[in-house]
Amino acid sequence: xxxxxxxxxxxxxxxxxxxxxxxxxxxxxxxxxxxxxxxxxxxxxxxxxxxxxxxxxxxxxxxxxxxxxxxxxxxxxxxxxxxxxxxxxxxxxxxxxxxxxxxxxxxxxxxxxxxxxxxxxxxxxxxxxxxxxxxxxxxxxxxxxxxxxxxxxxxxxxxxxxxxxxxxxxxxxx
Amino acid sequence: xxxxxxxxxxxxxxxxxxxxxxxxxxxxxxxxxxxxxxxxxxxxxxxxxxxxxxxxxxxxxxxxxxxxxxxxxxxxxxxxxxxxxxxxxxxxxxxxxxxxxxxxxxxxxxxxxxxxxxxxxxxxxxxxxxxxxxxxxxxxxxxxxxxxxxxxxxxxxxxxxxxxxxxxxxxxxxxxxxxxxxxxxxxxxxxxxxxxxxxxxxxxxxxxxxxxxxxxxxxxxxxxxxxxxxxxxxxxxxxxxxxxxxxxxxxxxxxxxxxxxxxxxxxxxxxxxxxxxxxxxxxxxxxxxxxxxxxxxxxxxxxxxxxxxxxxxxxxxxxxxxxxxxxxxxxxxxxxxxxxxxxxxxxxxxxxxxxxxxxxxxxxxxxxxxxxxxxxxxxxxxxxxxxxxxxxxxxxxxxxxxxxxxxxxxxxxxxxxxxxxxxxxxxxxxxxxxxxxxxxxxxxxxxxxxxxxxxxxxxxxxxxxxxxxxxxxxxxxxxxxxxxxxxxxxxxxxxxxxxxxxxxxxxxxxxxxxxxxxxxxxxxxxxxxxxxxxxxxxxxxxxxxxxxxxxxxxxxxxxxxxxxxxxxxxxxxxxxxxxxxxxxxxxxxxxxxxxxxx
Numbered sequence: 182x183x184x185x186x187x188x189x190x191x192x193x194x195x196x197x198x199x200x201x202x203x204x205x206x207x208x209x210x211x212x213x214x215x216x217x218x219x220x221x222x223x224x225x226x227x228x229x230x231x232x233x234x235x236x237x238x239x240x241x242x243x244x245x246x247x248x249x250x251x252x253x254x255x256x257x258x259x260x261x262x263x264x265x266x267x268x269x270x271x272x273x274x275x276x277x278x279x280x281x282x283x284x285x286x287x288x289x290x291x292x293x294x295x296x297x298x299x300x301x302x303x304x305x306x307x308x309x310x311x312x313x314x315x316x317x318x319x320x321x322x323x324x325x326x327x328x329x330x331x332x333x334x335x336x337x338x339x340x341x342x343x344x345x346x347x348x349x350x351x352x353x354x355x
Numbered sequence: 356x357x358x359x360x361x362x363x364x365x366x367x368x369x370x371x372x373x374x375x376x377x378x379x380x381x382x383x384x385x386x387x388x389x390x391x392x393x394x395x396x397x398x399x400x401x402x403x404x405x406x407x408x409x410x411x412x413x414x415x416x417x418x419x420x421x422x423x424x425x426x427x428x429x430x431x432x433x434x435x436x437x438x439x440x441x442x443x444x445x446x447x448x449x450x451x452x453x454x455x456x457x458x459x460x461x462x463x464x465x466x467x468x469x470x471x472x473x474x475x476x477x478x479x480x481x482x483x484x485x486x487x488x489x490x491x492x493x494x495x496x497x498x499x500x501x502x503x504x505x506x507x508x509x510x511x512x513x514x515x516x517x518x519x520x521x522x523x524x525x526x527x528x529x530x531x532x533x534x535x536x537x538x539x540x541x542x543x544x545x546x547x548x549x550x551x552x553x554x555x556x557x558x559x560x561x562x563x564x565x566x567x568x569x570x571x572x573x574x575x576x577x578x579x580x581x582x583x584x585x586x587x588x589x590x591x592x593x594x595x596x597x598x599x600x601x602x603x604x605x606x607x608x609x610x611x612x613x614x615x616x617x618x619x620x621x622x623x624x625x626x627x628x629x630x631x632x633x634x635x636x637x638x639x640x641x642x643x644x645x646x647x648x649x650x651x652x653x654x655x656x657x658x659x660x661x662x663x664x665x666x667x668x669x670x671x672x673x674x675x676x677x678x679x680x681x682x683x684x685x686x687x688x689x690x691x692x693x694x695x696x697x698x699x700x701x702x703x704x705x706x707x708x709x710x711x712x713x714x715x716x717x718x719x720x721x722x723x724x725x726x727x728x729x730x731x732x733x734x735x736x737x738x739x740x741x742x743x744x745x746x747x748x749x750x751x752x753x754x755x756x757x758x759x760x761x762x763x764x765x766x767x768x769x770x771x772x773x774x775x776x777x778x779x780x781x782x783x784x785x786x787x788x789x790x791x792x793x794x795x796x797x798x799x800x801x802x803x804x805x806x807x808x809x810x811x812x813x814x815x816x817x818x819x820x821x822x823x824x825x826x827x828x829x830x831x832x833x834x835x836x837x838x839x840x841x842x843x844x845x846x847x848x849x850x851x852x853x854x855x856x857x858x859x860x861x862x863x864x865x866x867x868x869x870x871x872x873x874x875x876x877x878x879x880x881x882x883x884x885x886x887x888x889x890x891x892x893x894x895x896x897x898x899x900x901x902x903x904x905x906x907x908x909x910x911x912x913x914x915x916x917x918x919x920x921x922x923x924x925x926x927x928x929x930x931x932x933x934x935x936x937x938x939x940x941x942x943x944x945x946x947x948x949x950x951x952x953x
Contacts, residue, residue: 250675
């Protein structure tokens with residue numbers, strides 16, 4: 182294997198939902214010069230107060246191993262899962278895309294949205310806002326076609342397929 | 356963990372405790388005996404609670420950075436957790452260097468910082484600083500206590516986090532209203548968090564694999580660091596037993612000195628940038644390397660693509676993120692050094708019950724040829740004191756007294772590492788990772804607090820020592836008889852050496868021509884000042900220093916422009932090590948790519 186080759190990894194981190202936890206994760210990346218291509222965070226287990234952070238990062242095999250080890254070391258981190266290595270998974274992203282222009286331009290955008298399964302969520306006489314979900318590639322394609330004036334992307338969320346279940350509470354060590 | 360004192364505490368009415376009393380009770384339950392600190396507005400409630408008890412002693416430093424270094428000295432010489440107490444704002448920000456030092460060198464420290472009341476946080480209040488924000492990257496973990504019911508749990512957890520796994524500093528930020536209001540107390544063992552449980556037990560399969568590889572090696576070496584010292588005296592004893600059972604050579608890192616007895620013939624001395632020729636050449640030429648509790652630091656490896664190119668590497672460390680960080684290894688073992696060494700020793704006795712000396716005999720013959728180069732030699736001639744000679748004489752005149760040595764950073768530190776020898780762990784305290792000038796003297800105060808009867812010597816340099824010389828006042832207040840052995844060459848010696856080597860001898864700002872008269876300075880503090888300017892005076896000054904009961908500053912005026920050798924220049928590999936100039940006709944210009952490295 183080429184140790185120098187950089188590869189994109191989707192890493193999922195289950196953390197205690199407490200003050201400063203996101204700053205710890207981000208600080209780890211910025212402090213050591215690692216890339217964050219995408220990052221999403223939200224509470225997923227209100228009973229145990231667990232949040233799930235999805236990180237997409239790019240690095241050599243050694244750097245990715247280092248990132249995972251450093252994440253695991255953080256005190257509020259329960260589990261770290263590298264979906265790129267640990268198994269087949271699904272990745273989705275959501276974007277809100279605003280298109281401005283005359284009637285002809287908006288009608289064209291509606292046609293594109295129709296065949297690319299984007300949903301119209303707001304319209305005014307001079308603008309439309311579409312909601313589009315899918316893989317990042319699909320979002321890129323849609324955005325390229327409709328030539329928007331403004332884009333808001335949520336970042337990647339990911340989950341393992343089938344029986345692979347990431348459950349922070351029952352899998353804690355000890 | 357520290358000695359149990361829980362039972363000794365009088366029962367308290369937990370319903371009516373203030374936050375300050377809860378913190379104090381938690382400290383007592385954690386077995387804390389000494390706190391190093393400096394008061395201020397935000398921590399006054401805690402100081403008030405401290406005033407009303409006699410179990411925990413507080414040492415008043417003169418600068419908060421020194422409080423952390425003193426706590427480090429206390430921790431590293433005892434294995435217990437050092438405790439610091441400072442106020443908000445500047446009190447907290449002044450600890451940052453000390454905390455970073457403790458993080459780099461894996462020293463367990465709990466630092467309690469005052470904070471403005473919770474309702475004022477974010478208002479730019481007087482002496483407010485975002486302490487958890489500032490200290491997040493320089494601590495193992497940190498906390499801001501926002502609710503009284505979390506207080507006791509957090510203080511206990513801070514001690515657990517600081518002392519377990521790879522040890523490190525932990526900050527607990529305590530808003531004043533939390534300290535003054537009522538707070539519930541919970542016991543030490545209650546409410547431990549599930550997300551933090553560092554692995555101690557090594558994987559038995561990998562231990563077996565490692566030992567089998569080791570048993571076949573023809574050119575093996577043990578490369579051991581401060582992790583084994585941190586693991587404890589038993590780990591060091593197991594290391595010694597394992598190394599002797601194998602008959603293999605061992606080298607120690609700067610942080611590891613004392614983990615293996617220096618007088619042992621299997622010991623090759625320290626490795627790295629200023630390590631011995633035999634240690635570095637053996638690292639370069641080995642076929643199996645066993646790294647235990649060290650982290651392939653750049654000061655150890657030199658140029659990475661030229662580092663030990665032909666070896667298979669085994670790495671044992673309690674910190675998974677230290678493995679495969681700088682150097683990819685063949686067998687990675689995550690675990691505590693003590694448990695891992697125990698398992699290796701057991702496996703070794705099974706796998707290699709009879710030692711095959713013939714297999715490694717050619718390797719030892721090669722090592723002895725390297726050793727014969729005598730890379731640490733120096734010639735003391737003339738009146739002027741060679742710094743190496745000063746340290747050698749200090750060693751010879753104190754070795755029977757089991758001294759504790761702390762250092763600052765620079766040439767004196769390297770000469771101390773080369774010419775002072777340690778037979779036991781926890782006797783050598785130096786700032787390895789961060790390289791903090793000003794570490795040594797406050798660290799020595801912390802050591803002396805923990806070992807009141809011991810001989811504690813701070814080997815320092817003139818530039819380093821003035822960085823925390825205000826602590827002389829602390830030493831006097833607490834009658835701490837720390838000896839300061841000042842290698843005074845009137846330069847920032849290591850800076851001057853690098854300028855001479857790599858920057859065309861342009862000695863930019865590395866000379867201080869307005870240094871104080873150190874003898875008078877010591878006397879001004881009420882300590883004893885001594886001076887040696889010639890070889891003839893040296894022994895007498897050392898003897899007088901040792902015979903003096905209180906603190907002494909010995910100003911040893913050494914030869915001004917002596918360089919530290921051997922040296923692996925930045926950007927070079929182990930086998931490109933430079934010996935002293937008598938051999939290579941003066942130091943040579945170093946390539947530009949070496950100049951950019953630190």
